[in-house]
Amino acid sequence: MKDLFYSLDLNLLRTFLVLSQELNMRKASERLYVSQPAISQALQRLRNHFGDELFLKSINGLKATPYAEDLAERITPYLDGLANALNTQNVFNPSELNRTIKIALSPQVLCTLSGALVQHLKKEAPNLDLHILNWTSTTLDDIAKDTIHLGINYDYPSAPKEVSTKELIKLDGAVIVRKDHPIKLSEATPIDFSGYEIASMLIPGWNDRVSYTAEILAKKGIPHKVGFRSEFPMALIDVVQHTDMYFPSSTNFPIHQYPNLRMISVKVDGEIIQQTLYSYTHQRNRKSDLNNWLHTLIFDLLTEQKTLHAEIRFPNII
Secondary structure, three states: OOOOOOOOOHHHHHHHHHHHHHOOHHHHHHHHOOOHHHHHHHHHHHHHHHOOOOEEEEOOEEEEOHHHHHHHHHHHHHHHHHHHHHHOOOOOOHHHOOOEEEEEEOHHHHHHHHHHHHHHHHHHOOOOEEEEEEOOOOHHHHHHOOOOOEEEEOOOOOOOOOEEEEEEEEEEEEEEEEOOOOOOOOEEOHHHHOOOOEEEEOOOOOOOOOOHHHHHHHHOOOOOOEEEEEOOHHHHHHHHHHOOOEEEEEOOOOHHHOOOEEEEEEEEOOEEOEEEEEEEEEHHHOOOHHHHHHHHHHHHHHHHHHHHHHHHHOOOOO
16 A cells, blocks of 8 residues: 555645645745745645545635545644644743734724733834734634734634634723713613613624624613724724714723723623633644743733723722
């Protein structure tokens, strides 16, 4: 019998894996820093080696054959382990990082964390080429392809199997309104917002169809209406400053930076609503020193913000 392992150039396996992830010749060539003809030649060698077409042309690029899908699933853990073994340093030192790292943040987190995160990363890893991205509908797929190193967002139960999920922190819910909003309460319940429209944060893939706040109000039988939705925090902030709409957010929102806005704490059935943030990374990176460092750094920054904003809001209590 032909030995499919020892008779194969292992560089071809890397090409195969990238093709199975991208399903696009051009994108695969860009990731591997080779020409498209080189990818085509490698694919032909793979087809001859395995005796299967592996990838067929489709409208959107390539479609993997059942054999290729099964092969990719079986070899991925081993190639990921090999990559980790080769890339692991004996002692992790952030100051020695000299590479590009892309971090995708949900819109809610983007408006509260990005400044502090960039400041700390530039201080601890001055040679790092940092890209902070807004979370989009393709972010989970990009993490599964390992083109985005880390993502921070709420819970996505349907994340691809290549993506590792880890709980980060629980954020306390709050509502942002203009300073002279008719609701004068510092702490409110859902019924207090009846009659006012919601300015809802749109997080791709998480609440595309319905506002999370609208769901809560619907369960309580409280009349409600979503007046505006956007993926961009600044658009929501601008709308709230000029209308009676309210913006459901968290106590981590930097309210002290917006003198025209006010924060209202909200309790449902006597309890503060909490939303759990998670970090998302490729399975191969879940135990890496880099990923552990980033996860811990972001957790610490969010925790510091939570404490700081509580001190600003309740100076006589804390």
